[in-house]
Amino acid sequence: MTKIAIIEDQALVRAALCALLNLESKLKVVAQAENGKHALELIATNTPDLILTDIEMPEMNGIELTREVKEKFPNIRVVIMTTFSRTGYIRRAMEAGADAFILKEAPSTYLIDTIQKVMLGKKVIDPELALSALDDLDPLTEKERKALYFAGQGLKTKEIAKKLFLTEGTVRNYLSEAISKLNASNRIDAVRIAQQKGWL
Amino acid sequence: MTKIAIIEDQALVRAALCALLNLESKLKVVAQAENGKHALELIATNTPDLILTDIEMPEMNGIELTREVKEKFPNIRVVIMTTFSRTGYIRRAMEAGADAFILKEAPSTYLIDTIQKVMLGKKVIDPELALSALDDLDPLTEKERKALYFAGQGLKTKEIAKKLFLTEGTVRNYLSEAISKLNASNRIDAVRIAQQKGWL
DNA sequence: TGCTTCTGATGACAATTGTCACATCAAAGC
DNA sequence: GCTTTGATGTGACAATTGTCATCAGAAGCA
Numbered sequence: 001m002t003k004i005a006i007i008e009d010q011a012l013v014r015a016a017l018c019a020l021l022n023l024e025s026k027l028k029v030v031a032q033a034e035n036g037k038h039a040l041e042l043i044a045t046n047t048p049d050l051i052l053t054d055i056e057m058p059e060m061n062g063i064e065l066t067r068e069v070k071e072k073f074p075n076i077r078v079v080i081m082t083t084f085s086r087t088g089y090i091r092r093a094m095e096a097g098a099d100a101f102i103l104k105e106a107p108s109t110y111l112i113d114t115i116q117k118v119m120l121g122k123k124v125i126d127p128e129l130a131l132s133a134l135d136d137l138d139p140l141t142e143k144e145r146k147a148l149y150f151a152g153q154g155l156k157t158k159e160i161a162k163k164l165f166l167t168e169g170t171v172r173n174y175l176s177e178a179i180s181k182l183n184a185s186n187r188i189d190a191v192r193i194a195q196q197k198g199w200l
Numbered sequence: 201m202t203k204i205a206i207i208e209d210q211a212l213v214r215a216a217l218c219a220l221l222n223l224e225s226k227l228k229v230v231a232q233a234e235n236g237k238h239a240l241e242l243i244a245t246n247t248p249d250l251i252l253t254d255i256e257m258p259e260m261n262g263i264e265l266t267r268e269v270k271e272k273f274p275n276i277r278v279v280i281m282t283t284f285s286r287t288g289y290i291r292r293a294m295e296a297g298a299d300a301f302i303l304k305e306a307p308s309t310y311l312i313d314t315i316q317k318v319m320l321g322k323k324v325i326d327p328e329l330a331l332s333a334l335d336d337l338d339p340l341t342e343k344e345r346k347a348l349y350f351a352g353q354g355l356k357t358k359e360i361a362k363k364l365f366l367t368e369g370t371v372r373n374y375l376s377e378a379i380s381k382l383n384a385s386n387r388i389d390a391v392r393i394a395q396q397k398g399w400l
Numbered sequence: 401t402g403c404t405t406c407t408g409a410t411g412a413c414a415a416t417t418g419t420c421a422c423a424t425c426a427a428a429g430c
Numbered sequence: 431g432c433t434t435t436g437a438t439g440t441g442a443c444a445a446t447t448g449t450c451a452t453c454a455g456a457a458g459c460a
Binding site: 173186 | 440
């Protein structure tokens with residue numbers, strides 16, 4: 001009997017996943033949380049064998065959660081739910097210690113299969129997804145990423161410079177570099193591409 | 201026994217919803233589709249009483265699907281899954297003929313409840329959601345929306361003008377107006393706000 | 401007919417963005 | 431000590447964006 005915790009901010013989806021997994025006689029959902037923070041509390045008391053987590057969540061995202069879980073509860077397996085377009089998250093989640101990735105686009109049988117493999121000690125990732133993640137390497141430096149992130153929030157160069165304790169010229173250079181690396185038209189395009197890829 | 205079709209592009213979520221709904225003895229999922237187009241085909245042959253649909257999907261989104269379903273199969277009830285932040289979709293979905301809205305953030309019991317009410321002929325929407333949709337009226341004209349949409353795709357003024365068969369000056373005016381209406385800093389900010397609200 | 405409203409366009413110009421050559425400085429390596 | 435590298439900044443300038451006053455044409459109305 002594998003004990004599972006589900007971390008997903010949308011209650012409806014979370015309940016549905018719970019229903020799906022509880023259909024399996026060898027699985028049992030022992031905890032549910034809407035974000036990484038709450039999850040950490042529940043994990044301490046419910047001791048799941050494996051957590052199934054989304055990435056984009058309020059307060060603490062799935063990658064940060066993975067890092068914390070691997071640190072505090074190294075025996076707990078971490079399965080990340082992601083989408084094909086956001087391959088940028090893969091690398092970061094792997095560095096954080098994730099054990100497997102399940103595509104939201106995948107059939108549910110794949111999820112059950114993945115959970116079983118992970119509990120046998122394997123690392124699981126869709127080969128195409130892995131290739132895509134390797135192909136789609138994030139070209140942005142941390143500075144460029146930050147500048148681009150704030151640009152995406154609508155901040156002007158001057159405001160970004162202030163926020164990052166840099167001069168306008170440097171910010172403009174970073175953004176220009178980011179635009180070039182992403183082969184984008186302008187800031188809007190660069191933000192769109194980077195967000196699409198999961199690089200922001 | 202209420203026959204339901206689920207339309208949701210993420211297979212895992214779709215299967216999970218199917219598992220959740222099939223737990224109810226009075227409900228039965230008779231069809232599943234990943235987008236509006238496929239859904240229309242399946243609906244014709246499976247004759248569900250109600251469809252549960254997401255909005256953001258490839259090929260044909262949930263609002264377009266609602267319109268088509270209400271036109272071709274006026275007796276089929278339409279329940280839309282949405283999120284609190286995207287209230288901009290509410291009005292458009294209502295105009296298209298949607299019968300109810302269920303928040304992804306809502307507990308699953310609310311979904312079951314909603315389905316029962318809708319089958320009794322009621323229109324269902326969370327009061328807070330309705331208020332938010334009324335409060336958050338989309339201020340953009342169709343022209344502004346289009347210009348802003350293309351700006352968000354990274355197109356420059358000249359390219360947008362070409363696409364919309366307008367002059368650059370007019371496009372700049374539309375975008376400037378949109379920026380003003382949304383109280384945004386610049387194009388990036390305006391795109392961010394409008395997307396967040398479901399106005400694009 | 402004259403007036404008003406609506407839509408799209410023009411022009412001017414300030415502000416901002418994007419690019420690139422170049423400079424400076426500190427740290428690391430030989 | 432000298433050279434290289436990486437990070438940050440400068441300056442110049444072209445390109446683009448954003449704002450606003452104004453105009454023109456068409457449609458509707460008294």
